[in-house]
Amino acid sequence: MNTELLLEGLQQLSDFQARWHAYEVDETLRMPAEKAREVITQLVERLHDNYPFWHPSYAGQMLKPPHEIASIAYFLAQQINPNNHALDGGPATAKMETEVMAELARLFRFTEYLGHLTSSGTIANLEALWVARNLHRDKAIAYSSEAHYTHSRMCEVIGAKGVEIASDHQGRMDLEDLQAKLETGAIGTVVMTAGTTALGAIDPIFAALELKKKYDFRIHVDGAYGGFFKLLQIADSPLLGEQEALAYSSIAACDSLVIDPHKHGLQPYGCGAVLFRDPTVGRFYKHDSPYTYFTSSELHLGEISLECSRAGAAAAALWATLQCFPLQGIEKGLGAILSKTRQAALEWAKLITASEELRLLAQPSLDIVTFFPKLEDNRVSAISEVTHRVFSELMNDTQHPIYLAKMNAKPHLLAEHADLIWDAPMLTVFRSVLMKPEHLQYVPQLHQRVLEALKHD
Numbered sequence: 001m002n003t004e005l006l007l008e009g010l011q012q013l014s015d016f017q018a019r020w021h022a023y024e025v026d027e028t029l030r031m032p033a034e035k036a037r038e039v040i041t042q043l044v045e046r047l048h049d050n051y052p053f054w055h056p057s058y059a060g061q062m063l064k065p066p067h068e069i070a071s072i073a074y075f076l077a078q079q080i081n082p083n084n085h086a087l088d089g090g091p092a093t094a095k096m097e098t099e100v101m102a103e104l105a106r107l108f109r110f111t112e113y114l115g116h117l118t119s120s121g122t123i124a125n126l127e128a129l130w131v132a133r134n135l136h137r138d139k140a141i142a143y144s145s146e147a148h149y150t151h152s153r154m155c156e157v158i159g160a161k162g163v164e165i166a167s168d169h170q171g172r173m174d175l176e177d178l179q180a181k182l183e184t185g186a187i188g189t190v191v192m193t194a195g196t197t198a199l200g201a202i203d204p205i206f207a208a209l210e211l212k213k214k215y216d217f218r219i220h221v222d223g224a225y226g227g228f229f230k231l232l233q234i235a236d237s238p239l240l241g242e243q244e245a246l247a248y249s250s251i252a253a254c255d256s257l258v259i260d261p262h263k264h265g266l267q268p269y270g271c272g273a274v275l276f277r278d279p280t281v282g283r284f285y286k287h288d289s290p291y292t293y294f295t296s297s298e299l300h301l302g303e304i305s306l307e308c309s310r311a312g313a314a315a316a317a318l319w320a321t322l323q324c325f326p327l328q329g330i331e332k333g334l335g336a337i338l339s340k341t342r343q344a345a346l347e348w349a350k351l352i353t354a355s356e357e358l359r360l361l362a363q364p365s366l367d368i369v370t371f372f373p374k375l376e377d378n379r380v381s382a383i384s385e386v387t388h389r390v391f392s393e394l395m396n397d398t399q400h401p402i403y404l405a406k407m408n409a410k411p412h413l414l415a416e417h418a419d420l421i422w423d424a425p426m427l428t429v430f431r432s433v434l435m436k437p438e439h440l441q442y443v444p445q446l447h448q449r450v451l452e453a454l455k456h457d
């Protein structure tokens, strides 16, 4: 952490705060310095009970700390603690929120839009589904079997029927099944995932848009994880496959989009975002709050959001981050970071494909690599057992632990691996989310360590 920058910021902030008439902090708020120190020491000790999410040896789940510019901006804004529910709750951070939403909208070429930050991808998706349900009152919402589990849950919350669409062996939505279900006329909205949580697969968004010519339905894109990889979609980029690039360019024509800055936007938790291509959906949010709006006639963020209180600090953090890491191509800013995470996945996939000891489950579309041991024994139970053992051995190494994640893969994801013997309902595979640009340098080590651990059988 750049403590110098933090202290400078704090000094500038306290100069500002000192402009008000001096007052005494009430005695009920004071605490003995000794107690505070003791509690912080205890806190840090308790925080030891974590995996090293910041370190490249952690290549497991979708977890990493925010960039320090985000942390510092968040901490400084939090000293004032503006509430982005209303313009009057935090005029400065509300403006920053409007600015970062404009940048997100520009990235996805939503020319007109309505959008705001949320406290998470789940809430952002909930809003998009709630609007979708209001537009197609009696129709169902469809999502693939690989979609995030919260979609079916949120359908329950809003009282909409959820319909599951099959997915193919790469974890993408199966178009034939989608068309068959659209044919029933019962589906009003289709959720297409750009970057599934398990495999990072990109649903065929372009093809779904083609189906819109024949059937009347909305398309909501869940880019909570993969949204920012839109930055890699530039002409002749070797980093995205053709289908994936086509899907990203098609998002501009979809009805709504969710993207999580707290996943790949370098932000601390508490930062999702939702965008609607038709700003008139704002009418569904209309309500009369008797107490919050009295000093401004401008549109309040609270008037276009399901949530009430939201951290203005989250908008400040994202604003500051995008100043330093702009959303512009792959040469600089956030795109340069994502291009390394993507290259890391390509690199590891190449090593796995060339190896005698491991097999890829599917070619990675983004920065998530899934693989499993190649054994003489082709029983799924035997392979899973080795995966479990190697996973724990690497994690519990006392010298130099390595942290991967595991995933239970259903048979359809392994349709290409015809030699597997299914003596168990699922195959446990390794899943590694290479979210940090440092992973590009680290991949050969990760690979080597997995191979070494495999030899211990």
Ligand SMILES: *Cc1c(COP(=O)(O)O)cnc(C)c1O
Residues within 6 Å of the ligand: 120, 121, 122, 123, 125, 148, 150, 193, 195, 196, 197, 222, 223, 224, 225, 226, 260, 263, 272
């Ligand atoms: C993480 C994720 C979500 C949920 O977002 P949260 O911010 O964790 O609530 C939804 N969809 C996808 C594809 C995700 O990866």
